[in-house]
Amino acid sequence: MLNAQKAFTVEIDDLDAAVAEIQEQLDLDRLESHTIGLISCLPAYVESGVVAALQEALPFDLVGQTSIATATVDGEDLDQLSLLVLSADDAEFSLSLSEPVTGEDTGPLTRAYEEASAHHTEKPRFILGYVPLLFTASGDFFVDATNTISGGVPFFGSLSVDDTMDYHNSQVIFKGEGYSDRTAYILFYGKVRPRFYLAGISHDKIINETGVVTASASSQLQSVNGAPVSVFLKDKGLQTDETGQFVGINTFPYIVDYNDGTDPVIRVMFALTPEGYAICGGDIPVGATLGVSYFDSEEIKKSSKTNIAKIAEDIARDGANAVVVFSCIGRFFNLDFDTDAEALLLRDALKDSGVPYTLTYSGGEICPVPSKHNPDILTNRAHNSTLVAVVL
Numbered sequence: 001m002l003n004a005q006k007a008f009t010v011e012i013d014d015l016d017a018a019v020a021e022i023q024e025q026l027d028l029d030r031l032e033s034h035t036i037g038l039i040s041c042l043p044a045y046v047e048s049g050v051v052a053a054l055q056e057a058l059p060f061d062l063v064g065q066t067s068i069a070t071a072t073v074d075g076e077d078l079d080q081l082s083l084l085v086l087s088a089d090d091a092e093f094s095l096s097l098s099e100p101v102t103g104e105d106t107g108p109l110t111r112a113y114e115e116a117s118a119h120h121t122e123k124p125r126f127i128l129g130y131v132p133l134l135f136t137a138s139g140d141f142f143v144d145a146t147n148t149i150s151g152g153v154p155f156f157g158s159l160s161v162d163d164t165m166d167y168h169n170s171q172v173i174f175k176g177e178g179y180s181d182r183t184a185y186i187l188f189y190g191k192v193r194p195r196f197y198l199a200g201i202s203h204d205k206i207i208n209e210t211g212v213v214t215a216s217a218s219s220q221l222q223s224v225n226g227a228p229v230s231v232f233l234k235d236k237g238l239q240t241d242e243t244g245q246f247v248g249i250n251t252f253p254y255i256v257d258y259n260d261g262t263d264p265v266i267r268v269m270f271a272l273t274p275e276g277y278a279i280c281g282g283d284i285p286v287g288a289t290l291g292v293s294y295f296d297s298e299e300i301k302k303s304s305k306t307n308i309a310k311i312a313e314d315i316a317r318d319g320a321n322a323v324v325v326f327s328c329i330g331r332f333f334n335l336d337f338d339t340d341a342e343a344l345l346l347r348d349a350l351k352d353s354g355v356p357y358t359l360t361y362s363g364g365e366i367c368p369v370p371s372k373h374n375p376d377i378l379t380n381r382a383h384n385s386t387l388v389a390v391v392l
Contacts, residue, residue: 004322039064055176103137129157138219139382159364199307
């Protein structure tokens with residue numbers, strides 16, 4: 001049976017104190033034959049050496065990402081380093097780290113998946129992925145490639161972010177080291193039963209039609225209605241700072257209608273390239289229609305509360321050993337002064353269950369979605385402005 005433990009620290013500068021604090025919260029005698037530690041933190045914990053020191057001190061591998069905020073049971077400070085330790089005799093966690101990913105070639109992901117799955121003839125129960133935030137590859141690229149490589153194994157995960165304006169310091173963490181351009185896979189085998197949940201924003205709250213995409217390349221939005229992206233952004237009220245950078249570019253979600261008969265998807269913008277192209281959280285094809293969605297603190301809290309309540313109800317009925325939650329950094333920014341609102345909702349909903357969990361803010365969320373006609377059929381999908389969770 002899968003068992004889980006949680007730990008956290010806010011000690012960034014004193015390596016010995018950070019390690020001691022984490023060790024005091026863990027019962028290492030409870031560890032079983034297969035163990036993995038899921039870690040999330042500000043980049044400062046990587047830069048100071050805390051993450052590397054923890055990897056050296058703990059008898060299991062650490063895999064995860066940097067973030068702007070993270071939370072776990074009893075941890076009130078969103079600047080914490082959080083750790084969720086999963087251990088089992090009847091489940092196995094197979095790890096791999098890809099070569100650098102450029103978005104032009106799926107080879108690094110193929111080789112990483114093959115390495116992780118090499119000693120198993122059966123497919124994994126699901127894949128947990130920590131993905132770099134790149135100008136050259138969107139969440140859709142990673143989802144589509146991983147889906148093809150694995151043959152449709154359920155894929156859950158997050159794109160890394162950080163606490164800088166353009167996320168230049170975002171990193172995937174693998175065995176104590178940070179990487180800006182590599183993907184970490186954790187393949188779950190054995191007696192693990194994942195249940196997936198997600199909360200987005202209402203597609204019917206489009207408040208302004210913004211036009212048609214007239215030039216794009218994968219996740220690079222190049223022009224709208226024949227005009228540069230900068231014109232589009234200024235028309236929507238975004239202002240530039242003294243350096244010419246747009247302020248708050250990632251706080252506005254967009255509803256993207258592919259005009260192909262499928263449901264619209266949510267996308268956010270993260271930064272502009274030197275050429276002036278907007279880097280988005282997923283692919284935005286030429287001919288798609290963009291609409292600005294109403295997205296404020298109350299909308300976020302309402303959708304999160306509904307989804308988290310569903311998770312708590314299902315745990316009360318069916319049980320659980322651990323919960324992993326990713327929420328979009330755009331939701332974090334749009335919570336205004338209530339930046340801990342989702343963390344508090346999760347804490348209050350799960351405190352009586354005693355189930356360890358971790359919440360990490362993300363640059364893009366990866367979570368399977370059920371078929372409208374058969375909820376047992378899952379399709380891997382990249383999301384923006386969404387809270388996703390897997391209950392184990």
